[in-house]
Amino acid sequence: KQQFNRDEHQHLRYNPLRDEWILVSPHRSLRPWSGQVEPAPTEDVPKFDPNNPLCPGVTRPNGMVNPDYESTYVFTNDFPALLEEGPSPEPSDDPLFQMQAAKGTCRVICYHPHSNVYYTNLTDQQVVTIIDEWINQLKELGQKYRWVQIFENRGQMMGCSNPHPHCQIWASTFLPNEAKIKDANLRRFYEKYNKPLLIDYVEKELVKKERIVYENEYWVVVVPYWAVWPFETMVLPKKQIERFTDMCCIGKKTLATTLKVLVAKYDNIFKCKFPYSMGWHGAPTGEDLCTPQPHWTFHGIFLPPLLRSATVKKFMVGYELLAQSQRDLTPEKAADILRSQPNERFE
Amino acid sequence: KQQFNRDEHQHLRYNPLRDEWILVSPHRSLRPWSGQVEPAPTEDVPKFDPNNPLCPGVTRPNGMVNPDYESTYVFTNDFPALLEEGPSPEPSDDPLFQMQAAKGTCRVICYHPHSNVYYTNLTDQQVVTIIDEWINQLKELGQKYRWVQIFENRGQMMGCSNPHPHCQIWASTFLPNEAKIKDANLRRFYEKYNKPLLIDYVEKELVKKERIVYENEYWVVVVPYWAVWPFETMVLPKKQIERFTDMCCIGKKTLATTLKVLVAKYDNIFKCKFPYSMGWHGAPTGEDLCTPQPHWTFHGIFLPPLLRSATVKKFMVGYELLAQSQRDLTPEKAADILRSQPNERFE
C-alpha cells in the first residue's frame, strides 16, 4: 500500500481559526492554464501626479485640499462605507428578515508624500512611522469602536484604485463576521488549553520549520498550515501581545524590517508588484478594552491572489464559493518558494 | 429625527443560512470608479473549434478522443482536484495540525455539441436535457458520495477557461464547508419552527414581492435579503423538495424556462455574457440518503461579480476578506433592475 505524502496526495486540512476545512490537491498543479490572464501590475508610478487625490497639495473630487504633508497623512474617506451617524433600523421579530444598526467611520492613511515609494524603498524609520500611525489610529478609534480594521489592498487586481501608497481603516460599532468567528475559536482553545492558540501555533511552527518564511527576534512569518490563498502568510509575534497598541519599541523596529523583507520576497517571486490584501487582527476594542482578552494574539494577514505568474491568479469561484476552499500548491511548497527569495527587492 | 430608510441608510442584514451579517452601504453607490477594468466578456465563439478540447471529435491534451456527441457529454476531468483513490493521512492528536482524507471525483458536462449556444438560444427541451443530465449524475454519484456539487463558472472573469457551454461536478466523501454550515443552520431552524427555512422564506418573499425577479408555477427567482454579490440570486421551488432527484416532469420544464429567463435578464443588464458562478444545493447524499432531510430545500445559487458595467466588478478584497461582506447596491434595487429586464436576450 502506498504511503501518504502530503506533497503529493490530496487531503483536507483544518483551520482552527475558522473551524473549517480546506481541500489540498497537490497533484492538480500540473494543470495547464488557458483562462483569463490579468493585466501585469504596473511598475512605474510618478513621484507626484497633480490629478491623484492622494498626493500632497491636490484638491480632491469633493473640493477638499490635501495639506503639503511630509510624513503620513490621515483623512476620512470621501466615500465611506460606514458613517458615524444616521438613523437605525427598527427591530424585527422575523428570524429571516433581521437588520441591525451599523455605525462607524472609514479613513485613509497615506504612507508617504511620494507616490513611487513602498515599504521596500523606505528606511526602517519611515516604516516605523507608518506603524506608529496604525497604532495611533487604533488607540483613538478603539476608544469608540469595537473593531478597527486596518487593511491595505495592493494592486488593481485586488481592487485598489489608487497607486499612491496608502491603506484604509474601517472602524465599526459591531464585531464583523470574521472577527466574531476568530474570537469564538480563539476563546474555545484558550478555555481548553489555557494558552493563546496563536502562541501555541507559532511555537510549534518554530520547531517544525516547514512553513516558516522569515523570522527575527520578535516576529515570525509563516504560511499557515491551513492557508487558502496560494502564497498566504501570517505575521505572528513570538511572545504574546493582544493588540497593536501593546507593542514595544523593538517590536516596532523589527516589525518594520519584517514588512520590508516580506514584501521584497513577494515581489521577487514573479518580479512584479505582488498584489494582495493585507491587514491586522488583534483583540477587539471599545467595550472590550475593559476586560482582558488573553485568547487573542495580535497578528498580520497577507492574502495574495497570484498563483502561476504575475498575470495568472487563483480564481476563488464555483467550487470554492459554493462548497469549500481549494488549493493546488501546498503551503509547504509556497513557504519554500518564499523562503528562498532574497530579502531585498529585485530592482 | 430622521426616519430609517433601507434604500438610503447603512445597516447590517442577517444571513440565516450562514449565521452571519452583511454590511449594506447604499449611500456609497455614488463613489466614482478609477480602479481595474476587466476585459469585456467575449461575445463571438465559433460553433466548432478543432483546438477546443470540449468539442465533439477533438483529441484532448491527454490523448483521449471525444466522441461525436450530439446531446450532453460527460467525462472525468483530466485534471481533477479530487481523485477516487489514494493513500490517506494518519490521524494527528495536535488540534492545530489536523488532516483528513479526501476522496472524490470531478466530472465535466458539456451541455451541447455546439460551442456557440447557451440556455438562451436552446429550446426548452434542450435545457431539460441538461437538467436530466444533472439529475442522472446526482443519482449516480450520490450513491457513493456525501456531497455532489454541480457548478458552472461562466466567463473568464469567473475563472472559466473554456468558452464551450459546460459545467463541472465535484463529488466528495466529505461534506464541504459551505454545505456543513448550511446544513447546521437549516436544521436549527427546522427544529425550532418545524418548517423548512427556505420554504418559509420563499412564502414570505412572495407576499413581500420586493426582491422577486421572476416566478412561474413552480419556481421563484429572488435576490436574497442577505445577498452578498451585487446581482446574486437564488432559484427556489414554491413547494418543498429536498433534492434535484425529487423533481417531477413539470418541475423540470418550468426550471428550464426559469434558467432561460434568468440568464436573459442577466445578459440584458449590461448587454454582455454576464459572468457568474452558479450551482445547486440540496440535501446531502451518500450515507444521508437513508435518513429524511426535511430541513433541506433544493435550490440554485447564482453569484455574479459585475457591479457597474460589463467591465467593472465588485472586488471582494481587504475589508470583505478580513472583516465582513459589504455591498453598496441594495438587494431590492438589484431585484428591481433584474425584474425590469426583458425575459428574452438582447441580441
Ligand SMILES: O=P(O)(O)O[C@H]1O[C@H](CO)[C@@H](O)[C@H](O)[C@H]1O
Ligand atoms: O476547473 P477549471 O474550470 O479549470 O477551474 C476553475 O474552477 C475551479 C473550481 O471552482 C477553481 O478551483 C479554479 O480556480 C478555476 O479556475
Ligand SMILES: O=P(O)(O)O[C@H]1O[C@H](CO)[C@@H](O)[C@H](O)[C@H]1O
Ligand atoms: O475603498 P476602495 O479602495 O475604493 O475599494 C476597495 O476596497 C473596499 C474594501 O475592501 C472594497 O469594498 C471595494 O470593493 C474595493 O474596490
